[in-house]
Amino acid sequence: MRPGQVRANVKPVQPPFSPVLLLGMALKPVRPALLQPVFDGVLKMLRRRHPDILDRMADYASKPVCINPVDLPFVILLDPNPDDPRLTVRREIDPQEVAATIHGPLEVLLALAEGKVDGDALFFTRRLVIEGDTEVVVALRNAIDGAGIDLINDISAELGPLARPFRSCASAAVDLLGRIQDDIETLRTALIAPAVKDSNAQNARITQLEAELKTLRKAARRGGVA
Amino acid sequence: MTAKLTLGPVLFNWKPETLRDFYFRIADEAPVDTVHVGEVVCSKRTPFFEPYIASVVERLHAAGKEVVLSSLALIMSEREMAAARDLASDADLLVEANDISVAAITAGRPFVAGALLNVYNEGTLATLESMGAIRVCLPAELSGDAIAALATAAKSEIEIQAFGRLPLAISARCYAARARQLTKDACQYVCADDPDGMEVETLDEIPFLAVNGTQTMSSHYMDLLPDLVSLRARGVSRFRLWPQNVDMVAVSALFRAVLDGRMAVAEAEDRLAGLCPGVQFANGYVHGRAGHLFVEDDE
Amino acid sequence: MTTAQPAPAPLTRPELVCPAGTPAALKSAIDAGADCVYVGFRDETNARNFPGLNFNRRELAEGIEYAHGKGAKVLVAVNTFPRAGQPEIWHRAVADCDELKADAVILADIGLIDHAARHHPNLRLHLSVQAAASNPDAIRFYADRYGIKRVVLPRVLTVQEIAEVNARIAPIETEVFVFGGLCVMAEGRCALSSYATGQSPNINGACSPASDVRYTETNEGITSELGGFTINKFAHTEPAGYPTLCKGRFIANDKASYLFEEPTSLNTLAILPDLIRAGVTAFKIEGRQRGRAYVAAVVGAFRQGVDAVLAGKSLPDIDLDRITEGGKQTTGAYEKAWR
Incomplete structure (x- = not known):
């Protein structure tokens, strides 16, 4: 394996327990090809409304990037060649095919695309993991951040007369997601409560053992025999 | 005319008597044309060697060496500036400016622009020359092409760093003190424990850098023996040897011999390795590569 | 009074x-x-x-x-x-x-x-x-x-x-x-980046450039490298940092530490x-x-x-x-x- 590449069965970021993860589970039987038209639409929108993105990626035309929403059962392949850019949805990807991979929960990836969160901060706190060619990822991050994407605005602008119904649907969906997120959080807490309790008890036990070990070591240093 | 050799200032904190004896031996035995004296790295070290400077300069002059007084590289206080003014007021000796303020206060008199000034292009070179620079030691990270372009444009002598640990960075913070959980103000002069710099390795225990108080240096020694002749042909008139804790008389003799065509590069390289046991050498910068690399020959 | x-x-x-x-x-x-x-x-x-x-x-x-x-x-x-x-x-x-x-x-x-x-x-x-x-x-x-x-x-x-x-x-x-x-070094007077990578802030406008950065996932955590030199290793639970040279962990006097500055x-x-x-x-x-x-x-x-x-x-x-x-x-x- 080359350094910096994804091992086949490693998930560098654990997917958070979220509505997206549930959606991902629901999407598992769906063939990625069925989702492709959505991504064709997104690419069309990006090319029309944010030509700067490909412009900023011009030096990295031959470096495809894999975007891996860790809570969904598919990955997205971005080929930034300005003459023939592609956004392809696939079940999985061979690391050899791409210059770099970005792993993160969908929610984080979308917030990043809209410039609502700081990519460096996400990386520092490990909510985002990048592998492979760091340069192309930095370029993509900067290009997207610089575009000023606002997904709801951008998509509704593409929809013409359907914009208004889309907007109200979208904001209702965002509200709904927010509320589901709260419920899910409650559910998650309830589900993992016993495990947390166990783990807390274990931690306390480890702390106690460490303290005992320290005392023993000190004694050993001072007196030769513990 | 053949190229000249300069012995740069001793960047480390050597014991004053050791330093004095080092210069006496250089005066008596080393085939170098110019010798720099003076504290470049940390003003806290300055007082210790001061009593010996006059006798060292005298001995070097008596041996026919040109003596240059080197200034501090990072001047942050009025006390340090006053010391620099003092240095610049010495009408008898050439001063090496390692901070632009020192070049400014020499006002119209001849001076040497030091390796720690940023001379990257013809415009800056011309400005320093117009201020009085008669010799310019170029920054370490320049490529051979940049060196050649500057040598072509220069009215002054162009000097480049040819041997020793490269001074890579200077800071207000003292890392020799920090490594020992001390602050700079209460440093106990711990940098004196590392007469050749404190080795800094990566977490994989690969030698990488060296710390000399507030200065960060390369772990590798620069070695331009294989490049001397071609750089001379590209217009470099002087080569600077940074003093290390090795036999600098023997080192300078190797550089002199290769420049004079009296010794093959391969033999000089072997002997240099013998003089610097355990040292890795580098010349990447002049080949336009990363500084730590050693490039045998350009493709 | x-x-x-x-x-x-x-x-x-x-x-x-x-x-x-x-x-x-x-x-x-x-x-x-x-x-x-x-x-x-x-x-x-x-x-x-x-x-x-x-x-x-x-x-x-x-x-x-x-x-x-x-x-x-x-x-x-x-x-x-x-x-x-x-x-x-x-x-x-x-x-x-x-x-x-x-x-x-x-x-x-x-x-x-x-x-x-x-x-x-x-x-x-x-x-x-x-x-x-x-x-x-x-x-x-x-x-x-x-x-x-x-x-x-x-x-x-x-x-x-x-x-x-x-x-x-x-x-x-x-x-x-x-x-x-x-920057913990005096700015514009630092060649650490070019020493490791050949790319310098003064000449190329980039310190510790992304093109020379590599992150490697290991069982212990992430290793960050610059120009082939290991700059840091982070355990899975530790916040990571960009491998800027002067914010790396190095060994001096047999001790590994943030010798120059912590990621901060x-x-x-x-x-x-x-x-x-x-x-x-x-x-x-x-x-x-x-x-x-x-x-x-x-x-x-x-x-x-x-x-x-x-x-x-x-x-x-x-x-x-x-x-x-x-x-x-x-x-x-x-x-x-x-x-």
Whole structure:
């Protein structure tokens, strides 16, 4: 394996327990090809409304990037060649095919695309993991951040007369997601409560053992025999 | 005319008597044309060697060496500036400016622009020359092409760093003190424990850098023996040897011999390795590569 | 006994100078309360020559129009050192700033400053931090010779030293960094990056460039490398950092440590009143390479902070931990103990 590449069965970021993860589970039987038209639409929108993105990626035309929403059962392949850019949805990807991979929960990836969160901060706190060619990822991050994407605005602008119904649907969906997120959080807490309790008890036990070990070591240093 | 050799200032904190004896031996035995004296790295070290400077300069002059007084590289206080003014007021000796303020206060008199000034292009070179620079030691990270372009444009002598640990960075913070959980103000002069710099390795225990108080240096020694002749042909008139804790008389003799065509590069390289046991050498910068690399020959 | 305290001198309102790596960030900064933004062209003429970042000429023209429309200024950093024999793109950059009516250019190289002063006499010149002018004599050299109006002070001085410098160089203005990434070496005088990678801040405009960075996932955590040298290893539970050379973990005297500096960000919110009293003209926020979210958060916080100090109110308590490197903060060289 080359350094910096994804091992086949490693998930560098654990997917958070979220509505997206549930959606991902629901999407598992769906063939990625069925989702492709959505991504064709997104690419069309990006090319029309944010030509700067490909412009900023011009030096990295031959470096495809894999975007891996860790809570969904598919990955997205971005080929930034300005003459023939592609956004392809696939079940999985061979690391050899791409210059770099970005792993993160969908929610984080979308917030990043809209410039609502700081990519460096996400990386520092490990909510985002990048592998492979760091340069192309930095370029993509900067290009997207610089575009000023606002997904709801951008998509509704593409929809013409359907914009208004889309907007109200979208904001209702965002509200709904927010509320589901709260419920899910409650559910998650309830589900993992016993495990947390166990783990807390274990931690306390480890702390106690460490303290005992320290005392023993000190004694050993001072007196030769513990 | 053949190229000249300069012995740069001793960047480390050597014991004053050791330093004095080092210069006496250089005066008596080393085939170098110019010798720099003076504290470049940390003003806290300055007082210790001061009593010996006059006798060292005298001995070097008596041996026919040109003596240059080197200034501090990072001047942050009025006390340090006053010391620099003092240095610049010495009408008898050439001063090496390692901070632009020192070049400014020499006002119209001849001076040497030091390796720690940023001379990257013809415009800056011309400005320093117009201020009085008669010799310019170029920054370490320049490529051979940049060196050649500057040598072509220069009215002054162009000097480049040819041997020793490269001074890579200077800071207000003292890392020799920090490594020992001390602050700079209460440093106990711990940098004196590392007469050749404190080795800094990566977490994989690969030698990488060296710390000399507030200065960060390369772990590798620069070695331009294989490049001397071609750089001379590209217009470099002087080569600077940074003093290390090795036999600098023997080192300078190797550089002199290769420049004079009296010794093959391969033999000089072997002997240099013998003089610097355990040292890795580098010349990447002049080949336009990363500084730590050693490039045998350009493709 | 009570005596009347002499009225304190009225505080001068410092300008808030904010980073913008893209037009979107420029708008974010201005909308969040920036008095000035600083930007660079998309090439090696500036010290944040990062992939996908910075402005082309059209974007700069539009950015200047947007800023001026909102009463803000645009400063353009042309703060790398022109290559010997090839100064054209640097000269072009300065000429374009003049033509596009940038409010100032931020320069570091003596030769380029000389060129700008000769050929663009009406262009306002600021001295970049990359020039590392750390004392009054150095600063006056640039002012007397080239008419530099403002100097960005290197991050080596304490607040006390900054106040002394200001007293000696008036009316030359000073600008100091108040937040963001922190060089621990004197800026513009550091070749660590080129030693490891061949790419230098002074020549190429990039320190520890992304092209030479590699992260490797191991069972123990992440290893970050620069130019093939291991700069750090992070356990899975530890916050990671970008492998900037001087924020790496190294072994010296048989001990592994953050020898130069920890992964940390400068944050001076708590000492803003001292910096204002030191007579600083402008407060600079680092981070043209960070995104809009960073710009909006930091600019907003410092806008509130500066306004509070000037209104005589107590400092707002704003937590910027989540956007700092390694989740850590420092006041850096502004306090003497840092040294």
